[in-house]
Amino acid sequence: MDALGPILTGLLSALTPANLLYVFFGVLIGTVIGVLPGLGPTASIALLLPATVGMDMVSSLIFLAGIYYGAMYGGSTTSVLVNIPGEAASVITCLDGYQMARQGRAGAALGMAAFGSFAGGTLGVFAVMLISPFLAEAALKFGPAEMFALLFFAFTCIGTLVGKSVARGLLMAILGLLLGVVGTDEIHGVDRYTFGTLYLRDGIGLVPLAMGIFGLGEILFNIEQREKTGSILKVPKNLLPSREDWKRSLWPMLRGSGIGFGIGVLPGGMPAVASLMSYAVEKRVSKTPERFGQGAIEGVAGPETANNAATAGGFVPLLTLGIPTNSVLALLLAALMLHGVTPGPLLLLKWPDVFWGVIASMYIGNIMLLILNLPLIGIFVQLLRVPYAILSPLIIMFVLLGAYGLNNSISDVFMTIFFGILGYLMRRFSFEPAPLVLAFVLGPMMEHNLSKALILFGTGNPLYFFTRPISGILLAAALVVLFYPLIRLLWKKAGR
Amino acid sequence: MDRVDRVAGAAALLGGLLLAYTGWKLDPGTSRLPGPGFFPLLIALSMGGLGVWLFLHPGLSEKSLRPADSRWIPFFIALFSLIAYAAILSGLGYLLTTFGLLVIQLRWVEKRSWITSLVTAALAAGISLLLFRVLLKVPLPVGILPLPKGW
Numbered sequence: 001m002d003a004l005g006p007i008l009t010g011l012l013s014a015l016t017p018a019n020l021l022y023v024f025f026g027v028l029i030g031t032v033i034g035v036l037p038g039l040g041p042t043a044s045i046a047l048l049l050p051a052t053v054g055m056d057m058v059s060s061l062i063f064l065a066g067i068y069y070g071a072m073y074g075g076s077t078t079s080v081l082v083n084i085p086g087e088a089a090s091v092i093t094c095l096d097g098y099q100m101a102r103q104g105r106a107g108a109a110l111g112m113a114a115f116g117s118f119a120g121g122t123l124g125v126f127a128v129m130l131i132s133p134f135l136a137e138a139a140l141k142f143g144p145a146e147m148f149a150l151l152f153f154a155f156t157c158i159g160t161l162v163g164k165s166v167a168r169g170l171l172m173a174i175l176g177l178l179l180g181v182v183g184t185d186e187i188h189g190v191d192r193y194t195f196g197t198l199y200l201r202d203g204i205g206l207v208p209l210a211m212g213i214f215g216l217g218e219i220l221f222n223i224e225q226r227e228k229t230g231s232i233l234k235v236p237k238n239l240l241p242s243r244e245d246w247k248r249s250l251w252p253m254l255r256g257s258g259i260g261f262g263i264g265v266l267p268g269g270m271p272a273v274a275s276l277m278s279y280a281v282e283k284r285v286s287k288t289p290e291r292f293g294q295g296a297i298e299g300v301a302g303p304e305t306a307n308n309a310a311t312a313g314g315f316v317p318l319l320t321l322g323i324p325t326n327s328v329l330a331l332l333l334a335a336l337m338l339h340g341v342t343p344g345p346l347l348l349l350k351w352p353d354v355f356w357g358v359i360a361s362m363y364i365g366n367i368m369l370l371i372l373n374l375p376l377i378g379i380f381v382q383l384l385r386v387p388y389a390i391l392s393p394l395i396i397m398f399v400l401l402g403a404y405g406l407n408n409s410i411s412d413v414f415m416t417i418f419f420g421i422l423g424y425l426m427r428r429f430s431f432e433p434a435p436l437v438l439a440f441v442l443g444p445m446m447e448h449n450l451s452k453a454l455i456l457f458g459t460g461n462p463l464y465f466f467t468r469p470i471s472g473i474l475l476a477a478a479l480v481v482l483f484y485p486l487i488r489l490l491w492k493k494a495g496r
Numbered sequence: 497m498d499r500v501d502r503v504a505g506a507a508a509l510l511g512g513l514l515l516a517y518t519g520w521k522l523d524p525g526t527s528r529l530p531g532p533g534f535f536p537l538l539i540a541l542s543m544g545g546l547g548v549w550l551f552l553h554p555g556l557s558e559k560s561l562r563p564a565d566s567r568w569i570p571f572f573i574a575l576f577s578l579i580a581y582a583a584i585l586s587g588l589g590y591l592l593t594t595f596g597l598l599v600i601q602l603r604w605v606e607k608r609s610w611i612t613s614l615v616t617a618a619l620a621a622g623i624s625l626l627l628f629r630v631l632l633k634v635p636l637p638v639g640i641l642p643l644p645k646g647w
Contacts, residue, residue, distance in 0.1 A: 167501070167546060167549060167550045167553075168501075168504070168550075170546055171504060171508055171543075171546055171550065174508075174539060174542050174543045174546060178515065178539050178543070181535060181536055181539065185532040187532070188532040190522065190523075190532040192522060192532060193518070193536075219574075220571065220574060220575065223567065223570055223571050223574050224566050224567055224568070224571040225567070226567060389606035389607070389608060390602070390606070390608070390612075390616060392601070392606065393597075393598050393601035393602050393605070393606065393616075393617075394598075394620055396574075396578070396597070396601060397594060397597070397598060397620060397621075397624060398624075400578075400582075400594075400597075401594075401624060401634075401636075404585070404634075404636065405628065405632075405634045408634070408635050410582060410585055410586055413581075413582040413585065414582050417578050417579060417582055420578070429504075430500075431504075446535075447535040450530070450535065451530045451534070451535075454527055454529075455528075455530070458528060460526060460527045460528035462527055
């Protein structure tokens with residue numbers, strides 16, 4: 001009963017009328033964002049973050065988390081009906097989902113995407129609930145050396161696993177570290193890279209950075225390279241998959257849950273990577289791999305389950321270690337900090353209502369999404385009929401308004417525009433923006449723990465990190481992650 | 497792709513050198529007692545090293561999608577209107593500046609008709625002012641246009 005106590009507290013906290021309303025609005029906004037191409041969950045959460053300052057801490061997290069997993073649900077709709085992914089995580093759903101729709105099986109594809117998302121989300125949240133307390137307890141034993149090693153491991157994973165090119169990913173991550181250094185150094189009280197301005201003394205804000213890179217950057221890119229959208233296929237009345245569809249999808253959904261959760265827990269394990277991995281596995285284990293790309297329902301069920309399980313999995317390192325594994329979770333970390341909560345192993349002890357409230361709200365949110373998505377899919381699709389030409393200026397207005405509203409400062413607006421231009425350039429030249437944002441968040445924590453560990457050791461020998469078991473293993477793992485692509489390249493060259 | 501990697505590599509190398517200099521000036525301290533320049537110096541070394549690698553080994557990554565036809569004129573109109581917006585927001589006020597920005601975006605960037613542009617811009621600027629300034633009490637700049645009492 002003792003173990004159930006906090007869970008019940010969380011459930012009760014999530015079930016208050018106000019929080020149920022926040023879950024509802026969160027998942028509704030998330031679904032809309034997921035359906036609309038061009039505005040991702042990162043930019044949207046960045047935009048809405050200032051509005052949550054006045055909210056109760058649990059409510060604001062419930063609301064923002066709802067947007068995140070709601071977007072994962074909504075992203076599949078456009079993939080199936082228009083062949084345009086609403087979200088990066090739904091790119092792979094286009095392959096078979098759109099083909100199914102063209103064959104008149106849009107209902108089964110949309111239905112299975114919704115059921116798969118529900119299964120992945122629910123199983124993922126269940127795993128979060130089981131694993132998190134143990135991980136948090138283990139993390140309590142971490143000193144600054146172990147924390148630095150863990151953060152460095154996360155940094156290498158983010159830099160090397162996200163995006164198509166390792167070197168470019170790492171370069172963006174290093175740029176993120178550099179941006180994180182700007183401001184007054186908290187240990188020595190020295191201004192660094194502030195160019196004599198008062199504004200930069202507090203450091204660069206995560207919200208202008210995220211809104212600029214993910215919001216304005218995306219819009220500027222779309223203005224420069226407008227793609228013609230395809231015609232929207234009709235939404236069928238019956239969204240229930242057949243018995244045969246269920247038979248084919250059951251194992252992909254189970255495998256997708258495992259793959260998605262496992263990837264989501266890893267730093268850099270974005271939902272998009274999980275869906276891609278699930279698709280690859282399903283194709284490999286299938287007895288008829290030639291059906292993939294031609295309208296195989298397994299190609300919808302697996303990836304859609306995996307991306308939602310990954311979304312849930314990302315909450316494990318965020319809530320227990322204070323480490324965000326993707327840019328959306330970095331903003332949720334900022335939301336926690338805005339309310340004076342320091343995420344990490346102590347979160348479960350000090351703020352159990354926050355932890356369990358968010359977990360319980362995710363169960364409720366998943367049920368709401370299933371109820372919302374199946375009957376209302378036709379209405380969501382109508383949103384696609386609003387021309388992007390009208391939508392884009394309105395998004396720009398909200399981004400600028402959100403930037404100003406942060407601190408009622410024009411400097412924040414300029415900063416958002418600056419990062420918008422940077423975000424555009426990154427997209428234009430195929431540099432992945434996520435490592436920059438994540439390293440920007442991890443950087444100050446890395447520096448703080450590194451300095452603390454070096455001062456505490458007092459040996460002056462950085463190799464001392466390797467003499468401590470946990471930090472040694474984590475640093476060794478980080479070096480493997482970092483140099484594996486190089487070793488593989490040299491191996492390939494030697495083999496030629 | 498190769499050219500982009502080379503340019504990025506050269507920029508990273510230069511940036512790394514500049515950062516190393518500034519990190520040194522900030523006082524890196526020692527590994528026993530790190531100073532404020534210690535971490536920037538580590539970043540500089542990583543950035544410079546990676547820059548050299550990227551410059552010498554460009555194009556190792558997969559080929560990215562080649563950009564389609566670019567719409568440069570609408571892009572630059574959008575970009576400069578954003579910068580102008582931030583520059584004149586305080587002076588002209590939220591309502592006028594936002595209306596102007598939206599008209600420019602709708603009429604010249606998105607090529608909508610005059611009627612659509614003017615009506616959409618007026619509605620969006622007005623409703624957002626009402627929502628944020630009046631309801632959410634965000635002190636948006638008033639500027640030269642007088643607003644009703646209580647707004």
